[in-house]
Amino acid sequence: xxxxxxxxxxxxxxxxxxxxxxxxxxxxxxxxxxxxxxxxxxxxxxxxxxxxxxxxxxxxxxxxxxxxxxxxxxxxxxxxxxxxxxxxxxxxxxxxxxxxxxxxxxxxxxxxxxxxxxxxxxxxxxxxxxxxxxxxxxxxxxxxxxxxxxxxxxxxxxxxxxxxxxxxxxxxxxxxxxxxxxxxxxxxxxxxxxxxxxxxxxxxxxxxxxxxxxxxxxxxxxxxxxxxxxxxxxxxxxxxxxxxxxxxxxxxxxxxxxxxxxxxxxxxxxxxxxxxxxxxxxxxxxxxxxxxxxxxx
Numbered sequence: 323x324x325x326x327x328x329x330x331x332x333x334x335x336x337x338x339x340x341x342x343x344x345x346x347x348x349x350x351x352x353x354x355x356x357x358x359x360x361x362x363x364x365x366x367x368x369x370x371x372x373x374x375x376x377x378x379x380x381x382x383x384x385x386x387x388x389x390x391x392x393x394x395x396x397x398x399x400x401x402x403x404x405x406x407x408x409x410x411x412x413x414x415x416x417x418x419x420x421x422x423x424x425x426x427x428x429x430x431x432x433x434x435x436x437x438x439x440x441x442x443x444x445x446x447x448x449x450x451x452x453x454x455x456x457x458x459x460x461x462x463x464x465x466x467x468x469x470x471x472x473x474x475x476x477x478x479x480x481x482x483x484x485x486x487x488x489x490x491x492x493x494x495x496x497x498x499x500x501x502x503x504x505x506x507x508x509x510x511x512x513x514x515x516x517x518x519x520x521x522x523x524x525x526x527x528x529x530x531x532x533x534x535x536x537x538x539x540x541x542x543x544x545x546x547x548x549x550x551x552x553x554x555x556x557x558x559x560x561x562x563x564x565x566x567x568x569x570x571x572x573x574x575x576x577x578x579x580x581x582x583x584x585x586x587x588x589x590x591x592x593x594x595x596x597x598x599x600x601x602x603x604x605x606x607x608x609x610x611x612x613x614x615x616x617x618x619x
Contacts, residue, residue, distance in 0.1 A: 328355040331371055332398060341394060341617075344401060345385035346446065348538040349587050351394030351617060353380075358405045362419070362505050365400060366474055369503060372398050373477075380616060381503055383451035384423060386541045391587040393618030403448050406505070411436070415469075416509045420450030424457065432523055437514030438467040443523045444530050446541055450504040454496045455612075456489040460526055465489040467509045475502040492545055492612055535572040537580035543594065544577055544609045552609060553577035556597055559604045566593040591615065 325337065335357040341350030359365040372379045378397035382388070385403065406421035411434050418427050427449060428442040444459030445452060452464045453471045465484060473482050473496075488495040496502050544552035556562070556576035564571045565582075567589035572578040579593055598609050 325354070327375070328377070328398070331375060331377065332357055332368060335398070341382075341390045341399070344382060344403075345388060345390055345540075346538060347385075347389060347540045347585075347590065348581050349392075349585060349590060350390030351392045351587075353395045353399040354397055356399045356401060358401045360405055362406060365402075365406070365503070365505070366479070368398065368400060369474060370477065379501075381450070383421070383448035383454075384446060386446045387451065387455065387613055389540060389587055389590055389613050389615045391591075391615065391617035391619050395617045400503075402450055406450075408506075414511050414513060416511060417506055418449045418509070419506045420448060420453075420504045422449045423447070424449060424452050428523055429520075431509075431511060432514075432519035433516060435514055435516040435519070436511040437519055438511040439509065440519055440522045440526060443526050449507050453487065453504045453507050454494055455492050456494055457492075460529075463489075463491075467511060469508045469510050471507045472505040473502050474505055475499065479505060533575055535574040535578050535580050537572070537582065539572070539578040539580045540613045542577050542612050543579050544597075545612045547607050547609060550607070551577075555601055555605060555607055555609065559597075559601045561597055561600055564593070564596065566590075566596060569593045571597065587615075587617070588619070 332355050335355040337355055338352045339356040340352050342348050357368055369379055380395050380399045382399055382401045383403055402421035406419035408419045409430055410417045424442040424445040424447055428439050431439045441460045441462035445457045456464050468484050470481050470483050473480050553576045561571050562576050563573045568582045568585035569589040570580050570582055572580045594611055601607050601609050
């Protein structure tokens with residue numbers, strides 16, 4: 323795709339924009355065009371225009387749980403985290419745009435005496451990403467409180483009910499349909515006591531701060547193996563502190579692969595494979611990555 327074509331189609335985008343500025347891992351080559359739409363309408367218009375002209379589209383939320391390869395992303399990258407951030411509360415029903423950060427939604431709902439989303443304070447991504455991943459923490463997950471999601475698919479916005487989204491552990495129907503885009507989500511919560519809910523959030527946050535490394539990472543790298551925890555398994559295989567280049571298995575929590583500064587996607591991929599291989603050899607356990615790898619090598 324010629325750059326002048328992208329300039330013409332998406333004049334408000336940033337061009338040849340380094341994506342390491344937008345990912346939690348601080349890794350990633352350039353996006354040909356990066357758009358931060360100011361409204362759902364602008365997002366839909368851009369997606370339609372891209373489809374019309376055969377421009378590939380990649381959706382980026384909060385930039386956690388994703389590894390952008392060193393060659394960057396061709397076509398149009400749409401980033402939602404700083405743009406679609408509207409939240410509406412009506413009784414116990416909450417509607418949130420796809421770009422709302424999950425910890426922000428946890429605070430907002432707790433402040434309105436609504437219980438059910440406190441776990442979201444432990445998830446550093448967006449509402450859209452949480453639907454995509456059926457994100458969870460502290461024994462709760464999104465599917466327990468989610469009613470529906472508005473999904474842009476096949477040229478129209480479809481309100482998909484929870485049961486139609488095929489939500490299971492770190493999975494949704496969106497995995498099989500890469501062209502679908504979550505625009506907003508609706509939740510039903512229960513009434514609670516604001517000060518109790520805020521105390522619970524604070525407790526979760528303290529737990530997270532104490533248990534996670536203070537360096538750039540994508541969050542949890544691997545899914546839970548049956549009946550176990552990835553951090554425990556990786557530690558048991560003796561892999562804490564293992565490095566490939568500038569990427570390290572964190573000595574604080576082994577399920578975090580941290581960027582010591584200047585790390586590359588190739589190093590991260592190599593370390594992910596090394597960890598999987600060692601855990602397989604030493605413990606006979608198959609670890610499955612939770613992180614989504616996108617872009618060009």
